[in-house]
Amino acid sequence: MHTLLLLSALVADPGIESLTYQGELSQVERGQQTAVVKEFTAECFLSEQAGAVNATTLIQESTSRLPWAELVTWQSSVNTTDLAPAFGYRHMEKLYAVTGMFPLLASPEPLQKGLEWKSGPGSFEVVGEEMVGDVKCWVVESVTGPARKHQIFVQQDRPVVERLKQTVFMGQGDRFELTLQRTKSEVLPAESATKTLNAMLHLQAMKESLERDPYDRTADITPQSTAVAQEQIEELMASVKGTRFENYVASISRDLGNRAQREMEVSELRDKFVGQPAPSFTLTQLGGEPVPAEDLAGKVVVLHFWTYQEKPLEQPYGQIGYLDFLATRFRDKPVTVLGVAVDNRLGTPESRTAVVRSIKRLTSFMKTGYEVTLDTRNALNQFGNPTRLGAELPLWVILDQSGTVVHYHSGYYEIDNQRGLKELDELIADLLEK
Incomplete structure (x- = not known):
């Protein structure tokens, strides 16, 4: 019983x-x-x-x-x-x-x-x-x-x-x-x-x-x-x-009260960005070069701000496995998926090497295929940085083909057994039809 x-x-x-x-x-x-x-x-x-x-x-x-x-x-x-x-x-x-x-x-x-x-x-x-x-x-x-x-x-x-x-x-x-x-x-x-x-x-x-x-x-x-x-x-x-x-x-x-207050503040941050042109930001490739502007122009862009550290590695791993599934599904479409590694050690060239090494080990272990970049120029701050409000990464930002922010979400998603990140999947599919 x-x-x-x-x-x-x-x-x-x-x-x-x-x-x-x-x-x-x-x-x-x-x-x-x-x-x-x-x-x-x-x-x-x-x-x-x-x-x-x-x-x-x-x-x-x-x-x-x-x-x-x-x-x-x-x-x-x-x-x-x-x-x-x-x-x-x-x-x-x-x-x-x-x-x-x-x-x-x-x-x-x-x-x-x-x-x-x-x-x-x-x-x-x-x-x-x-x-x-x-x-x-x-x-x-x-x-x-x-x-x-x-x-x-x-x-x-x-x-x-x-x-x-x-x-x-x-x-x-x-x-x-x-x-x-x-x-x-x-x-x-x-x-x-x-x-x-x-x-x-x-x-x-x-x-x-x-x-x-x-x-x-x-x-x-x-x-x-x-x-x-x-x-x-x-x-x-x-x-x-x-x-x-x-x-x-x-x-x-x-x-629960703290979470409600935090969600209200993050919601206000979301309202500030959604529907507006994306702020100016620069991402750095693992080799040290900036991400070419043509990789983003005229495309649906998915930005996934997360730590991308191999240790400590805890479930659900920033949901990067589901993000990789999403990237694979749209790989033949005008869609660019970019992981953005957020790490305080990126501020100095001396410690940046260790960060890049950790990212490569993680992506190799998780067998991800989308590109992971470095936030060396405060891109997270340009998008409001919800961690300042006590929210946790990952931060998900989607830009449409004109560079307008159409989606802004802090934290994790409910996972659909068939489609993984169903909410993002449907949003990207709708944007591609426009």
Whole structure:
């Protein structure tokens, strides 16, 4: 049964227990732990129904945070496919979602010494029992990949993790150790439990409506998801009032407000440029020569301002794969697609070589065919530079055959399964028919 339905069935008897965990992430070098590089707190709300234990987990972290939609997760002890709680850690300039094997450990049958089972890529074995504080626990050893060995201490009377020691790898085989310990537990009073259950139901309904990609938990909240959340935020704030989710939802509300303000300012910037002749700008080819004016004259021009760095490389890679698909589709038409690399190192010839080398490695890896140029003369600023408003690259600008700006968009597009960047595809096709 779906976790949301299980929770719904509990409304008449909402016995809920709150567990608090303290977690630390340490990097391991030459077999020895170094200093702790990340600390976080997790509060889990447990309920039981029809022999299953259900858990709602809220992660609290202050640095390198994951998008707010990923800080709350739902699990059931009878479902091994539920998303585990995760926290963010930035390593080698890349944000990782580090998942923890808690607060529940699903197994095919009740734990006992000698029990072995497999789940996905992982193998599990109950190797013994041990007291953790005053709690009797089963000691479960797990292997989820090469050198990925973990110890999970599970309460003997229920499938709840008491302590955890987990191996994590990031970057190019850099090893970390995640340790976790339950530090507190309390049964919520009936009134508080009822409010908490209502809050969890509303939170889960909103998260499901966002349709997040479960395989890309570091992805930013999309404009489409932002719009969905804005429609629900007032009702959600009312539902969490007086619960331990109140501060979390208040942070969501602040983020949505900031995004709305930023979108309004970017919209004003868009209105300033669209319908007007493009400002004077110059782009530089990777070899150092300016892009010839005849490459742009009388053509539909697509400008894609982005970092074009090979590292850190994170999905969706500036959507350059979809842009390349678009460029290929119109390669026999009077259409010029130009990537524009934006990088502070372009300001000096000494560091420019490293930028060009990085661009070439990226385009080779991604197998892109359109030309990537350098913004050495502040072309991004000529087009308003929405990053000054807190918006993120890429910036997409389309000029028609007369050099007029007809499209201006900051951020990512929704992708059509058949046509990729459908909005741009349709716009270019319309311009070519004129």
